[in-house]
Amino acid sequence: MKPVCWTLTRKKNKEEVTEPSNQLELIQEPEEIKHPSLTLQFTFKALCETLKKLQENDFRMFKWKLWSHYPQPFSASQSMDIVDLVDRLLESFTCEMSVQITRTILVSVSKKNVAEHLRMLYIKNQIRHELCELMIQKYSEVSITEGQTMPLDDIYVDVSTLSCFDNGPNIEHEVMQIAKPYTKKNPGKRQSLAETVSQEWVTKSHARQVYLYGLAGSGKSMFVKKLALDWARGRSHQNFSFVYVIAIREMNEYLETKVSLMDIVNKLYPMAQRIKTEGLRYENNEALFIFDGLDEYPEEFNFNRTEIHSDATCPMTMRVLLTNLLRGRFLSRSRFMITSRPHADRCAPWDGHYDEIEMGSFSDENKDEYFRKRFKDPTQATRVIEHVKSVKTLHIMCCLPLFCTLLADECQLVFRESRTEEKLPTNITYMYTKLLLKLVHIRRTRAPDFSPEEELKLLMDLGKFAFTLLEKGQFHIKRTKCPEISHIEAVNRSGICTQYMTTPFVLCHEDVVCFLHPTMQEYMAALYAYLSFRNHDKNIFDQPIKSKFRLSTKGHKIMELYKAAVEKSLQCPDGKLDMFLRFLFGMGCKTNQELLLPFHKPPSSHHSTVFMYIKKITSLSNQGISGGGLNANTHFQYLFIFFNTLASQLCCA
Known part of the structure; x- marks a missing residue:
């Protein structure tokens, strides 16, 4: 459905006269709201959602006003439902013009609150669009080796998260059979990235917070980047209007001063400042805040002796801010995801209401997929996969994504510097030393x-x-x-x-x-x-x-x-x-x-x-x-x- 601009000027041919009989004076010029985010899809959805807020009599008055100003395209408007009316509006005018016509008529029929709701929708959409652009700019490329980057989509392997924590480490061994300590917990159910913090979780879980635990090198930060990128590109987690990724190391800059949570968000994501200046607020389950790397916070938490705060705009010390954040005191209508290594002293308060999940390790299929993505030459990829499988300890340890990366770096170095079929690295001590370093x-x-x-x-x-x-x-x-x-x-x-x-x-x-x-x-x-x-x-x-x-x-x-x-x-x-x-x-x-x-x-x-x-x-x-x-x-x-x-x-x- 391609929108056709309905001009307000009289054409030379009398049969093409499109000027309304009673010209509507718009409350804001369409050019003033031009923005890449105002797409046909969004405008259709926003106009339908807005008009559904009208009572039946008010909707009839809205249609009559629309016909009185634009009789030709809306001659049969009285028999149109909301979808047909919006469809005709977008066929006749641009997206910007359609929004302004709708707002102006709503104000004229004394529905300023509904008109304001429409304005808020397209302002939120502008903020979301700018946030998505920033996420794509930050996370679309990742560094794989020094001075070399690859698109995240090309290198990422969807490592399933486990639906519960404390599954224990991988104990597969080349020489021995190692017994796993007993636990009453059932093994965590594997779930994909799209299923983690999904709409289904939001609907079923009463928890506002979810902790994602994982070993060092298990891919937590990469998981977070991919989630943010998929949200920005409209692939998953579209139930959230806003997603903010905040690294704890970035928050550590404020250890010696007082700062509010929203000050940190606004500094990292300047477009978020408009939410307050435009009089907006975060509605139910609309925003997802991801705090990555809680284990990087250098101090310990004391949930019993830390003062309580619930105002996200009030400056406070970093210790107080994070403690209240973990207690779920801030932004009661938002959801939070916190990533961390398994703590010796758990970072979640004992009396809090939260869910815990765990990063799974690479399966054998994941290992093969990673090397095929990392090496674009199929011959090289096949050779690396066969080599890794030939050294059992290397193959076992590749359950850790970080180890896969280090091994791929070494193989890539061989391919880059050798013109002959040089042997790929088999010295496992060397590879473990690389991991340690x-x-x-x-x-x-x-x-x-x-x-x-x-x-x-x-x-x-x-x-x-x-x-x-x-x-x-x-x-x-x-x-x-x-x-x-x-x-x-x-x-x-x-x-x-x-x-x-x-x-x-x-x-x-x-x-x-x-x-x-x-x-x-x-x-x-x-x-x-x-x-x-x-x-x-x-x-x-x-x-x-x-x-x-x-x-x-x-x-x-x-x-x-x-x-x-x-x-x-x-x-x-x-x-x-x-x-x-x-x-x-x-x-x-x-x-x-x-x-x-x-x-x-x-x-x-x-x-x-x-x-x-x-x-x-x-x-x-x-x-x-x-x-x-x-x-x-x-x-x-x-x-x-x-x-x-x-x-x-x-x-x-």
Whole structure:
């Protein structure tokens, strides 16, 4: 339906005279409200909604007035219903003209309140349009590597959210079967991005707030960007007229001053200021506020000793503002979504009314989809997918979107710099070190005053914690029995650990702390062993062990650490130290030493001796040495394959 402008000037041909017999003096010139947001679709909907507010007699008067001013197009207006009338109005006039004619006639029949409602509709539409344009500008492109961006729509994989929290981390493992702690909770039901905070949720849930929890690198911020972009492009969440995304790190700028919630919103989204200046207000479920990264707030919340405020325009300290926000005191007609890592001390008030959901991990299908989107060349994408599946630990760890990104970066570097079919990265220690450094980098943005010495101490404390659990064959521990490690640092800021709730007994709940994945625990334990020797000349295997293998280690004391680690691993029939051993030996690679340089002394050339030692073990094991039932160990075949693989890696390093 293409609108035709109905001119108000007399044409030369008398048969084309369109000037009304009684010219209507408009209350505002149509040019004054010209705006890209005033589309045909919106105008039709707004006019219909406005005219439905009229009583039957008032609607008849409206039609009579319209006919009296424009008799030719509305000669049969008395028999028209609202839809037919609006349809004819838009066929005869432009959108701007149609709105102004309707407003003017409504005022003339003493329906100023209805005319004002129409004005508010198109002002809201203008604000929404400008907000959408800003969202598209901010989130349509994302950085994937340094200096390279891609459209978010081209790279995003819809990771399902889980309808309840405390599902626990992924415990899939290459070597062992790890038991998951018992909980009475049913596994969360998977729901797509469009189903999260949807109209159905708004209708069914009495909660105004929803907390989205997820591990570090699970894709929470990307999820938020995609939600905002889909809303701005009209794909989902159209039940909200306004969506505001506010990063907590942006709010942290006001830690030393007083500010109101609306001051922050208006600074980040200047078009929102018109809501107050135009006399508008947020109506039922009309606005969605998303606060991303609550774990980046540096202070703790005290819900019992913080004064209560409910005025979103009143300046207050950031602590008071966020505490009242989490209590649901502000903007009672709006909805709120808060994203965070699983807190050691939950950020939601115990007596609040809210829903909790959790970011799911990449499924096998998600992993393949991500690599196909990341690598536009189908041949490269297929090669990467096959490569990842060939290294089981890499494939398992790709459940974490951040790990997928880091691995894709490395593969892309190979494709960019190599003209031949160079081998893709298989050194899992190298990839885990890249993940650790990325988490450390993210953490430093949260605690910039943390010195390198304090950073190293935290990593060593976490590594010692990991090794202690590993020796006991544990992959989680009660929070109350954790060693003296700051929960805020370990869980909230470092991202290396996480916390969730279990149900050990019928009426008992307890919080347990674990690493973001069992292999991350094994890696941190290996890092602790390696750095303890490199920085303090300490062998964590201080118990003397009689060696089955003889190799001259003169001048290479670190070989004693490797020998003790091998002996310890071979004594564990369940293979609980196999991956630890693999990570420990991988740290002897030159490339990995260079990555770890900020945490230890300059690298040495002992990796060649490590290579000799592994060749010695491989040779002896191939001859069938079986002292102490060596061949009876179920994990020995795994170690044998590992030693051969690692030897080839070290030879090339």
